[in-house]
Amino acid sequence: xxxxxxxxxxxxxxxxxYRPQEVIVEVGSEHxxxxxxxxxxxxxxxxxxxxxxxxxxxxxxxxxxxxxxxxKRLFLTRYKGEFLKKCPGSEGSVCCNYYVINFxxxxxxxxxxxxxxxxxxxxxALKVFSNVEDLLGEAHNLFNKHRNFFFRVGTGEITDSLAxxxxxxxxxQIVPCFAEHPNALLELKxxxxxxxxxxxxDPKGRVVVSWSMNPQRVIDADEHGTASIEERLEAARxxxxxxxxxxxxxxxxxxxxxxxxxxxxMVERVFSVLDHRRIAWxxxxxxxxxxxxxxxxxxxxxxxxxxxxxQILGPDGKMRYFHPLRVSMYRKMLHWIRQASPTVxxxxxxxxxxxxxQVFGFAPSCEKELGEQIIAAQ
Amino acid sequence: xxxxxxxxxxxxxxRRQTLERWLHLSESDGEVLLExxxxxxxxxxxxxxxxxxxEEMAHRDVVSFRDIVKSxxxxxxxxxxxxxxxxxxxxxKEELRRLRFPxxxxxxxxxxxxxxxxxxxxxxxxxVPLALEGGFLMLQVKSTSHEELKRLVGExxxxxxxxxxxxxxxxLSGEAV
Numbered sequence: 001x002x003x004x005x006x007x008x009x010x011x012x013x014x015x016x017x018y019r020p021q022e023v024i025v026e027v028g029s030e031h032x033x034x035x036x037x038x039x040x041x042x043x044x045x046x047x048x049x050x051x052x053x054x055x056x057x058x059x060x061x062x063x064x065x066x067x068x069x070x071x072k073r074l075f076l077t078r079y080k081g082e083f084l085k086k087c088p089g090s091e092g093s094v095c096c097n098y099y100v101i102n103f104x105x106x107x108x109x110x111x112x113x114x115x116x117x118x119x120x121x122x123x124x125a126l127k128v129f130s131n132v133e134d135l136l137g138e139a140h141n142l143f144n145k146h147r148n149f150f151f152r153v154g155t156g157e158i159t160d161s162l163a164x165x166x167x168x169x170x171x172x173q174i175v176p177c178f179a180e181h182p183n184a185l186l187e188l189k190x191x192x193x194x195x196x197x198x199x200x201x202d203p204k205g206r207v208v209v210s211w212s213m214n215p216q217r218v219i220d221a222d223e224h225g226t227a228s229i230e231e232r233l234e235a236a237r238x239x240x241x242x243x244x245x246x247x248x249x250x251x252x253x254x255x256x257x258x259x260x261x262x263x264x265x266m267v268e269r270v271f272s273v274l275d276h277r278r279i280a281w282x283x284x285x286x287x288x289x290x291x292x293x294x295x296x297x298x299x300x301x302x303x304x305x306x307x308x309x310x311q312i313l314g315p316d317g318k319m320r321y322f323h324p325l326r327v328s329m330y331r332k333m334l335h336w337i338r339q340a341s342p343t344v345x346x347x348x349x350x351x352x353x354x355x356x357x358q359v360f361g362f363a364p365s366c367e368k369e370l371g372e373q374i375i376a377a378q
Numbered sequence: 379x380x381x382x383x384x385x386x387x388x389x390x391x392x393r394r395q396t397l398e399r400w401l402h403l404s405e406s407d408g409e410v411l412l413e414x415x416x417x418x419x420x421x422x423x424x425x426x427x428x429x430x431x432x433e434e435m436a437h438r439d440v441v442s443f444r445d446i447v448k449s450x451x452x453x454x455x456x457x458x459x460x461x462x463x464x465x466x467x468x469x470x471k472e473e474l475r476r477l478r479f480p481x482x483x484x485x486x487x488x489x490x491x492x493x494x495x496x497x498x499x500x501x502x503x504x505x506v507p508l509a510l511e512g513g514f515l516m517l518q519v520k521s522t523s524h525e526e527l528k529r530l531v532g533e534x535x536x537x538x539x540x541x542x543x544x545x546x547x548x549x550l551s552g553e554a555v
């Protein structure tokens with residue numbers, strides 16, 4: 001049987017071993033640090049200079065699987081908007097007052113549940129933005145201008161924070177930038193093992209490296225091209241040794257027959273490998289879909305068991321496991337976490353106040369309160 | 379077969395995207411779905427929802443659409459000559475929902491059973507949100523006078539001691555799921 005388009009895409013990615021087939025460079029991006037890093041680290045990969053991206057993007061959109069096809073090539077271009085934005089969160093959920101920097105768009109990995117499949121459907125190229133100096137300038141200006149305000153910033157909103165780092169070396173720019181600002185904290189969120197560059201930098205306590213965690217069974221079934229759980233833990237251990245604080249996101253939690261044993265073992269494994277005092281925060285969130293994303297998943301990953309969960313459409317337009325089921329899941333996870341570490345800071349991602357109340361016995365009064373608790377925790 | 383499905387789609391103004399999903403089913407599944415759709419005169423929204431549910435159940439339970447539509451809990455409804463189209467559709471949908479979301483529907487039914495067991499007066503209503511989202515119990519008291527309200531609140535206080543109330547909250551908070 002011929003491999004599906006999504007399966008073919010999986011063949012070019014591997015938890016940190018991603019290698020683009022080609023680098024497309026838009027005129028105006030053929031100089032500068034990112035371009036030079038790509039040239040240096042991908043000596044055998046063809047580079048193609050294009051006047052503008054229209055033809056490349058039109059060709060991409062005409063394929064049967066633009067999102068998957070887009071991952072095979074790196075597109076280097078300038079970003080014309082503002083790099084730093086407030087995380088949009090989800091309507092009706094307790095938000096954590098987070099800012100995002102988008103240095104790239106799309107991701108070389110291929111998680112079947114990834115919301116980017118829907119979010120970037122019209123813009124599926126795997127882009128890296130070449131004007132890093134603009135990004136850093138914007139961050140410096142903002143942090144200097146509002147010294148009384150504390151910024152918690154992440155780069156993993158529409159890409160993986162580290163999966164492309166072996167080629168673009170973005171960490172060598174962004175970590176020193178945050179290291180010099182006492183009123184900012186950077187979170188690098190990843191499912192990769194790409195920390196070789198990070199561990200040679202000094203974060204000065206201003207960088208948290210965090211991993212999305214799932215049992216190996218879920219990784220094998222639905223997180224294609226990502227690092228294994230042991231590789232993620234080994235990468236985390238190296239970061240911890242290098243002076244980074246760590247974060248773990250048990251998100252998306254997937255419910256299946258035997259999930260309790262797998263997740264309990266995973267929590268125990270995390271705390272057996274790592275020093276819990278170096279863990280800045282843990283978050284929990286169940287699998288979330290939208291009807292649009294489910295349609296795409298049906299086409300791209302028809303065999304995924306995730307489509308058959310007892311998910312209900314909520315008032316924010318997202319589908320989650322029905323309320324009592326997910327509260328039960330969170331309580332069990334919290335119990336296992338508390339057994340391993342009674343004091344580590346745990347929060348919920350994109351959940352309502354009612355769920356917070358039933359899981360923790362309280363809900364933050366506002367996003368500012370939760371944001372401040374997270375900052376205090378690290 | 380495909381021609382008959384196309385014709386049904388044209389008559390009921392089914393969207394191309396939905397029709398394509400139907401046409402991609404095996405001949406046996408497509409055929410039984412056509413028989414089912416004609417009997418219930420299914421339109422776009424119901425068809426899409428049923429396709430979603432049946433596709434997900436087929437994958438989860440390793441069964442075919444034919445197995446589901448012809449199952450002992452579904453077929454007797456849509457083939458019952460005593461029921462009108464609307465009743466058939468409503469009951470088929472309820473049953474398909476039960477098959478697709480077994481634990482949710484079980485929790486909803488257990489909660490309703492406990493509310494019924496309490497034998498509340500018609501002036502006092504207990505209810506839960508759709509699909510239990512929010513995990514709360516809603517209480518409605520209807521009163522036309524101060525005296526009546528005082529009496530009903532007194533009865534409510536007694537009600538709170540009943541085991542069924544605690545059990546309802548156990549279901550809502552995931553303790554009993």
